[in-house]
Amino acid sequence: MTKVGRPLKFKNKTELIEKIDAFKEYIKESGKPMTVERLACFLDCDSETITNYENKQEYFETIKRIRQHIKADKLERLNAGKGSPAGIIFDLKNNHGMKDKQEINQHITGDISLGGAFDANKGKE
DSSP: OOOSSSOOSSSHHHHHHHHHHHHHHHHHHHOOOOOHHHHHHTTTTTHHHHHHHHHHHHHHHHHHHHHHHHHHHHHHHHHOOSSSSHHHHHHHHHHHHOOOOOOOOOOOSOOOOOGGGTTTTOOOO
């Protein structure tokens, strides 16, 4: 059976890990924020390619780990007051599965009357 589609950008997990380590070093030296988009540019691909690799068993843990580093970087920047809070929050909600959580506690007292609601069909037979 012949393989269809483009060849993989990274030959194996080790090669991807080496490139991700170089990316982390680049971020450390440049002081730029970690983003999936910046990672994609560094790896000379697009963010969809990164997602595609995440769906491959061999690369899943590696991509999951760098996504966690990126999320942690955003949270640390948010807590340190670096960058736009609204922008960071937007990104965390849209790209990292975070959401606002609002809890509503209701306590209702009193009598509930269905007022003959079940008798609506009486006499229509």
